[in-house]
Amino acid sequence: MKTYKIAVVGATGVVGRTVLKVLEEKNLPVSEYVLFASSKSAGKKVSFMGKEYVVQELTEHSFDKGFDFAIFSAGGETSKKYSPIASQKGCIVVDNSNAFRMDSTVPLVVPEVNPEELKSHHGIIANPNCSTIQAVVALKPLEDAYHIKRIVYSTYQAVSGAGAKGIADYQNGLKHYLEKDADTSYLQKFAHPIFNNCLPHIDVFLENGYTKEEEKMINETRKILKRPDLKITATTVRVPVMNAHSESINVEFEKDFDLDELKNKLEHSPSIIVEDNPQTEDYPLAINAFGHDEVFVGRIRRDESVSSGINLWVVADNIRKGAASNAIQIVEKLMELN
Numbered sequence: 001m002k003t004y005k006i007a008v009v010g011a012t013g014v015v016g017r018t019v020l021k022v023l024e025e026k027n028l029p030v031s032e033y034v035l036f037a038s039s040k041s042a043g044k045k046v047s048f049m050g051k052e053y054v055v056q057e058l059t060e061h062s063f064d065k066g067f068d069f070a071i072f073s074a075g076g077e078t079s080k081k082y083s084p085i086a087s088q089k090g091c092i093v094v095d096n097s098n099a100f101r102m103d104s105t106v107p108l109v110v111p112e113v114n115p116e117e118l119k120s121h122h123g124i125i126a127n128p129n130c131s132t133i134q135a136v137v138a139l140k141p142l143e144d145a146y147h148i149k150r151i152v153y154s155t156y157q158a159v160s161g162a163g164a165k166g167i168a169d170y171q172n173g174l175k176h177y178l179e180k181d182a183d184t185s186y187l188q189k190f191a192h193p194i195f196n197n198c199l200p201h202i203d204v205f206l207e208n209g210y211t212k213e214e215e216k217m218i219n220e221t222r223k224i225l226k227r228p229d230l231k232i233t234a235t236t237v238r239v240p241v242m243n244a245h246s247e248s249i250n251v252e253f254e255k256d257f258d259l260d261e262l263k264n265k266l267e268h269s270p271s272i273i274v275e276d277n278p279q280t281e282d283y284p285l286a287i288n289a290f291g292h293d294e295v296f297v298g299r300i301r302r303d304e305s306v307s308s309g310i311n312l313w314v315v316a317d318n319i320r321k322g323a324a325s326n327a328i329q330i331v332e333k334l335m336e337l338n
């Protein structure tokens with residue numbers, strides 16, 4: 001059986017550590033793993049696959065060893081600099097950053113939605129933004145059946161999506177909150193306290209008043225669904241939840257639908273778990289989605305203000321399905337195509 005060499009870049013970060021965890025759960029045909037991070041972490045020992053691995057500093061020569069795949073989770077600047085070097089050396093890069101997502105020559109892939117894009121790549125494959133991934137998993141079967149006319153996204157996103165500094169702001173916030181301390185100099189990531197608060201501000205603001213996170217959701221959804229003119233609007237909000245993003249998604253369709261049939265389609269779609277029983281107060285929750293790779297969908301109800309529309313509540317683990325697991329699923333698909 002063919003075996004592969006895999007580089008994990010950003011192995012010490014929030015996403016990178018989950019990449020290692022998900023790889024441990026899988027039984028991929030891998031002969032060698034090498035873990036990379038910045039010079040700050042070089043020499044650090046990480047236990048992985050029952051062994052101790054020494055983290056190596058990422059340099060321009062890191063890919064001289066002949067890797068088959070590299071999973072990058074080290075931010076956009078690192079990806080922009082090192083992904084082309086890796087791919088020139090024959091290594092296929094699956095990149096978790098936003099560096100290449102909107103590049104028309106780079107496939108942007110969610111394996112349940114557009115796996116066919118993996119057949120033609122130029123050495124770099126982009127992993128979509130976390131909030132986009134869970135949304136399109138839920139929307140794909142509905143797009144196929146009823147043809148989407150318009151989407152309104154409203155998100156409730158966990159602090160883990162903001163990396164280690166975002167988590168620290170949340171954890172340190174409790175102390176400041178209890179002490180009624182107005183000093184915000186402890187904040188490392190956010191513009192305002194995230195503890196006991198909701199911040200309608202993820203990533204930077206753009207000239208049109210949207211944030212970059214909102215723009216990412218809009219543009220990436222259009223690219224993945226191959227609907228460049230699809231009408232979409234979004235408000236993305238950071239909430240004081242440690243893990244798992246929740247999303248309210250309002251969708252209008254071109255075609256009419258039967259609600260039971262629509263629910264049935266969601267229930268039988270890959271990686272979707274429908275949790276939707278108002279009688280038993282059963283609906284998707286961030287605390288239940290944490291640690292899972294599925295996308296949980298509930299509160300499915302007709303939007304009575306339009307002729308054909310629904311509201312959905314969609315929850316998924318943003319670090320697993322929204323980043324690490326989706327990237328590893330892409331690697332698995334590429335191995336199948338090899």
Ligand code: A2P
Binds near residue numbers: 078162
């Ligand atoms: P390090 O821990 O050595 O700084 P997070 O998003 O949780 O902050 O994680 C970011 C990840 O990206 C970390 O593993 C970090 O390594 C890594 N990283 C940041 N900058 C670089 C770089 N220039 N080269 C390689 N890895 C980097």
